[in-house]
Amino acid sequence: MEIEEVKNLLENKKFNILKNELKEMNSADIPSLLEELDKESVVKVFRILSKEQAGEAFSYMEPDMKEKLIHDLTDAELRNVMDELFMDDTVDLIEEMPSNVVKKILKVVNKDDRKTINELLQYPEDSAGSIMTTEFVDLKENMTVEEALERIRTIGLDSETIFTCYVLNKNRILLGIVSIKDILIAKPGSIIKDLMVTNIISVNTKEDQEEVTKVFDKYDFFALPVVDNENRLVGIITVDDAINVIQDEVAEDFEKMAAMSPTEDGYFETSVFKHAKNRIVWLLILMLSAAVTGAIITRYEQAFATVPLLVAFIPMIMGTGGNCGSQSSTLIIRGLATDEIELKDVFKALWKELRVSLMVGVVLAFVNGIRIMLQYQDLQLAIVIGLTLIATVILAKALGCLLPLLAKKLKLDPAIMASPLITTLVDIFSILVYFQIATGIMGI
Amino acid sequence: MEIEEVKNLLENKKFNILKNELKEMNSADIPSLLEELDKESVVKVFRILSKEQAGEAFSYMEPDMKEKLIHDLTDAELRNVMDELFMDDTVDLIEEMPSNVVKKILKVVNKDDRKTINELLQYPEDSAGSIMTTEFVDLKENMTVEEALERIRTIGLDSETIFTCYVLNKNRILLGIVSIKDILIAKPGSIIKDLMVTNIISVNTKEDQEEVTKVFDKYDFFALPVVDNENRLVGIITVDDAINVIQDEVAEDFEKMAAMSPTEDGYFETSVFKHAKNRIVWLLILMLSAAVTGAIITRYEQAFATVPLLVAFIPMIMGTGGNCGSQSSTLIIRGLATDEIELKDVFKALWKELRVSLMVGVVLAFVNGIRIMLQYQDLQLAIVIGLTLIATVILAKALGCLLPLLAKKLKLDPAIMASPLITTLVDIFSILVYFQIATGIMGI
Numbered sequence: 001m002e003i004e005e006v007k008n009l010l011e012n013k014k015f016n017i018l019k020n021e022l023k024e025m026n027s028a029d030i031p032s033l034l035e036e037l038d039k040e041s042v043v044k045v046f047r048i049l050s051k052e053q054a055g056e057a058f059s060y061m062e063p064d065m066k067e068k069l070i071h072d073l074t075d076a077e078l079r080n081v082m083d084e085l086f087m088d089d090t091v092d093l094i095e096e097m098p099s100n101v102v103k104k105i106l107k108v109v110n111k112d113d114r115k116t117i118n119e120l121l122q123y124p125e126d127s128a129g130s131i132m133t134t135e136f137v138d139l140k141e142n143m144t145v146e147e148a149l150e151r152i153r154t155i156g157l158d159s160e161t162i163f164t165c166y167v168l169n170k171n172r173i174l175l176g177i178v179s180i181k182d183i184l185i186a187k188p189g190s191i192i193k194d195l196m197v198t199n200i201i202s203v204n205t206k207e208d209q210e211e212v213t214k215v216f217d218k219y220d221f222f223a224l225p226v227v228d229n230e231n232r233l234v235g236i237i238t239v240d241d242a243i244n245v246i247q248d249e250v251a252e253d254f255e256k257m258a259a260m261s262p263t264e265d266g267y268f269e270t271s272v273f274k275h276a277k278n279r280i281v282w283l284l285i286l287m288l289s290a291a292v293t294g295a296i297i298t299r300y301e302q303a304f305a306t307v308p309l310l311v312a313f314i315p316m317i318m319g320t321g322g323n324c325g326s327q328s329s330t331l332i333i334r335g336l337a338t339d340e341i342e343l344k345d346v347f348k349a350l351w352k353e354l355r356v357s358l359m360v361g362v363v364l365a366f367v368n369g370i371r372i373m374l375q376y377q378d379l380q381l382a383i384v385i386g387l388t389l390i391a392t393v394i395l396a397k398a399l400g401c402l403l404p405l406l407a408k409k410l411k412l413d414p415a416i417m418a419s420p421l422i423t424t425l426v427d428i429f430s431i432l433v434y435f436q437i438a439t440g441i442m443g444i
Numbered sequence: 445m446e447i448e449e450v451k452n453l454l455e456n457k458k459f460n461i462l463k464n465e466l467k468e469m470n471s472a473d474i475p476s477l478l479e480e481l482d483k484e485s486v487v488k489v490f491r492i493l494s495k496e497q498a499g500e501a502f503s504y505m506e507p508d509m510k511e512k513l514i515h516d517l518t519d520a521e522l523r524n525v526m527d528e529l530f531m532d533d534t535v536d537l538i539e540e541m542p543s544n545v546v547k548k549i550l551k552v553v554n555k556d557d558r559k560t561i562n563e564l565l566q567y568p569e570d571s572a573g574s575i576m577t578t579e580f581v582d583l584k585e586n587m588t589v590e591e592a593l594e595r596i597r598t599i600g601l602d603s604e605t606i607f608t609c610y611v612l613n614k615n616r617i618l619l620g621i622v623s624i625k626d627i628l629i630a631k632p633g634s635i636i637k638d639l640m641v642t643n644i645i646s647v648n649t650k651e652d653q654e655e656v657t658k659v660f661d662k663y664d665f666f667a668l669p670v671v672d673n674e675n676r677l678v679g680i681i682t683v684d685d686a687i688n689v690i691q692d693e694v695a696e697d698f699e700k701m702a703a704m705s706p707t708e709d710g711y712f713e714t715s716v717f718k719h720a721k722n723r724i725v726w727l728l729i730l731m732l733s734a735a736v737t738g739a740i741i742t743r744y745e746q747a748f749a750t751v752p753l754l755v756a757f758i759p760m761i762m763g764t765g766g767n768c769g770s771q772s773s774t775l776i777i778r779g780l781a782t783d784e785i786e787l788k789d790v791f792k793a794l795w796k797e798l799r800v801s802l803m804v805g806v807v808l809a810f811v812n813g814i815r816i817m818l819q820y821q822d823l824q825l826a827i828v829i830g831l832t833l834i835a836t837v838i839l840a841k842a843l844g845c846l847l848p849l850l851a852k853k854l855k856l857d858p859a860i861m862a863s864p865l866i867t868t869l870v871d872i873f874s875i876l877v878y879f880q881i882a883t884g885i886m887g888i
Contacts (some may be wrong), residue, residue: 024643028663153629162625163607163666180624181606185597199468217691219472220684222607222666239683240664246687247661250694251778258774258863259767267779268789272796276803279771286767287808290760291815297756304748304755311748311755312741315871316734318759322766323703323730323864327723330702334695335711345712352716359720364731371735419702419863420767427759 001025003036010041019048027056031065043072055084062269063096070101079108086160087113088133088241091120120235128212129205131245132226132235137165141175141193145186152180160238164223167196174200174225174233202227205234209245214339216242253337257330257418259286286424293318293427300435306444309376313385314431320364321392321430322423328353328400329422333414336404346405350398357397361390384438391437392430399425445469447480454485463492471500475509487516499528506713507540514545523552530604531557532577532685535564564679572656573649575689576670576679581609585619585637589630596624604682608667611640618644618669618677646671649678653689658783660686697781701774701862703730730868737762737871744879750888753820757829758875764808765836765874766867772797772844773866777858780848790849794842801841805834828882835881836874843869 001021009018022030022045030049034042034057046054046069058066058081070078082090082105090109094102094117106114116134123129137159139148148165156162165183167176176196186195202225203212215224216239224242226235252262259282263270270278297314304310332349335341341349365386372382400422404414438444445465453462466474466489474493478486478501490498490513502510502525514522526534526549534553538546538561550558560578567573581603583592592609600606609627611620620640630639646669647656659668660683668686670679696706703726707714714722741758748754776793779785785793809830816826844866848858882888 026643026645026663149628156625156629162628180628181600184593184606184624185600199470201470216684217687219470220687222683239666239687240660243661243683243687243690246690247782251782254774254778258770260771260774266784267775268784268792268796272799272803275796275800276807279768279800280804280807283764283767283771283804283808284811287760287764287812288815290763293759293763294756297759298753301752301755305752308745308749309742311745311758312738314755314758315737315741315762315875316731318762319734319737319868319871320727320731322867323727324723326702326863327704327727330698330704331711334698338691338695340710340712348712352712352719355716356719356723359716360724360727363720363724364727367728368731371732419770423766424763427763431759 001033003033006033006037006045007041010044015048018045022049023053027053028060030057031061034061034065039068043069046073047077051080052084055081059085059089064269066093067097067101070097070104075104075108078104082109082113086133086135087116087120087235088131088160091117091130094121123205126209127205128203128207128209128226128237129235131209131212131241132205132237133160133241134235135159136223136225136233136236137162138168138172138233139165139178139192141167141169141191141196143192145183145188145190145192145195148178148183148192152183160236161223164221164236166225166233166236167192168233172232174202174227174231176200177225200225202233203237204229210249210337212237213242213246213249253333253415256413256415257333259283259418259420282420286420289424290427293424293431296428296431296435300439303435303439303442303444307438307442309381310435310438313388313434316368317385317388317392317430317434318423318427320389321396321426322419324357324360324393325396325400325422325426326419328397329404329418330400332401332404333418336408336414341405343405343408346402349401349405353397353401354394357394358390360397361393364393365389380442384441387441388430388434388437391433392426395429395433396422396426399429445477447477450477450481450489451485454488459492462489466493467497471497472504474501475505478505478509483512487513490517491521495524496528499525503529503533510537511541511545514541514548519548519552522548526553526557530577530579531560531564531679532575532604535561535574538565567649570653571649572647572651572653572670572681573679575653575656575685576649576681577604577685578679579603580667580677580680581606582612582616582677583609583622583636585611585613585635585640587636589627589632589634589636589639592622592627592636596627604680605667608665608680610669610677610680611636612677616676618646618671618675620644621669644669646677647681648673654693654781656681657686657690657693697777697859700857700859701777703727703862703864726864730864733868734871737868737875740872740875740879744883747879747883747886747888751882751886753825754879754882757832757878760812761829761832761836761874761878762867762871764833765840765870766863768801768804768837769840769844769866769870770863772841773848773862774844776845776848777862780852780858785849787849787853790846793845793849797841797845798838801838802834804841805837808837809833824886828885831885832874832878832881835877836870839873839877840866840870843873 034045094105135158137152137155139151152162163180165178166174167178169175176198177200178192178196182195201219205226205228222239224237225233226237228234255262261278263278332341368389369382369386372378372385403417407414407417478489493501579602581596581599583595596606607624609622610618611622613619620642621644622636622640626639645663649670649672667680667682669677670681672678699706705722707722776785812833813826813830816822816829847861851858851861
């Protein structure tokens, strides 16, 4: 639906037509429609939505629109919205709202939900417990498929998924998993116990959310059960939430790898001051580290006073070293993130990088040698730069390979060992190698 | 199950125990178990698996193991495996196998499947058509829920998902979508037409797979219908395949952003020569571009002959410029990839980056000024470096912001405008600015 049409219908008070048009929309598309309206109309349109659609649309909104709406809705209206939200969305909402808004929310939710919310809020950030929801279909192992279907019909509407059902004993220990497909296809009278799968793959509430995404990636699940230390089922994580986690983790890695503190907000939602703050720390560290390279250069003042042309090659050597290092570190960091590379592979990876470096280094030295011969007809210079390039490439790729693995070993995030830091470190070593080779060969 | 146990059971020919133990495993875990066995035992264990589990396990294997198995299986055994595979996995298999293996596969599949395979192979790489599968549940709009359930029971076992069912007319035009949840919860006798959702979100077979992942991300779907130009339903994409695409696209972006040609194979599967080839092109381009910076430096030979200390600050200025540029370009590239930033936002983004640059630049200049005063007690040098830093940061962030947007405008992948290229470009400008400011203020 076009925004002009919505405005028109609102203006002419044709609420019934508007209601029917909205019903035809996917709830996920409603927030971007509301973004285009003025504050008053937002509440008006939101009130026109059916209870179910209002709840769904609400869950897709940006925090600032949620906050505005909560402010404008009556307690009864807000209660309707909260009724429709799944527990994981409720907890996310409470975590991102300021305390006065949280107070208004908690006032309208019922006592049982308040208890569940408080429990869920206890789980550490980025843990499986913090992203799970508590609405799932639980069955008993001695149920027949008919009884199971009856139970699914009863509680299905309030469950985040009915595709996978969980078989629990009376202590809520997870005994098995049964898919709705198997229930539907089973012969009448079949017992759940005979249909359920017992080789259960589950995660503990404390498991890191990144590990959770790896389980989804490996097993192609639609939902994953989350159990406590006593193997009691306390929640499930659905695949759509896993996708959100994957996207968040990727964004975080990109930011870390470009020397920024990760942020959860979008680019335009983050203030200028916050942007500057996120970027300045690493810039300062890297800038001051570059002073080391500067200090090395001053030690060779004599050399470039004699052969000033040496200075002209500094950017090329530093640049090539940095690029080679970040190629290797990016591959290793990604490999570690996807579990393709493990700590024990250190020598295998290093051996691979060494052979790649030699190949790449020789080609670069050769091409550059031709350029120098054409431009300066100076064989000695071509040899100096060629040897420096080969040494720099080997060094850069070795550092780019080893440092992320070292970070992993020290239980740090390998992503911090990305281009910016690698480049700065490679700079130091490559300048040292460069002037050593130059002064050695040229006898200056 | 431990690998030693498998080997023991094999050796003592306790195949029945082994079979039962394997049945308890998740099919996705079987390939890594087989990896540990010698070639002969692999086939032996694979033959012990049930038809269903063999098919599932096969779909999770790496290409080289698939190839070995196809080679060793009889035609009848291979036919059983192919029967179990969904069409998207079959097509993937055919695309990654050498032609003699493909011949063996095509020989065992039936005529209808061969026709479907040929059709699917026509879709361009990375299109929705190339990743979809053709096994889904289709219903008619005048069916009752009982008839629908009967149809789901009949064809459900061979469908990739029964969670979402598709309502088609006699020309196979997609009329609506109905979830198994709604069918189960509906009153007996309800007609599918009254249950189905008609605001269908679908993609065309030619749609790029990256756009497909955005639809999954936005709407939290489990499956997405794929239609042809006449709006006929030709296949579906399930969420587990969407996750694989997300992971592939992310890996590709990481590789492009570190100046490498993207590859679909894993780190260790890629040969040394292939690694070198993927990395050398950009290294050569960037190395030769760095010659421009070198040429600028030689123009200022007089300046650093007079004040040699100027050379020592080259790495710091170049490094800071590169880091600032890659921070901005990473954020813009990610924003473009997730649709948060659009082309029309160019001035909004540039204005944001300018303010961030000013803040960051002043802080860096100030901290560095203190260091220079402590180390060299040279106010003039502190001012030169400070002004250069501020100018470099502004320039770097402006380039980092504009170039990815320019690439997008030119229908190129913004990811090529990442750190390495930005750094090289910023190098050129920052060295120019540096020597201009230095010669101007110092009068050399």
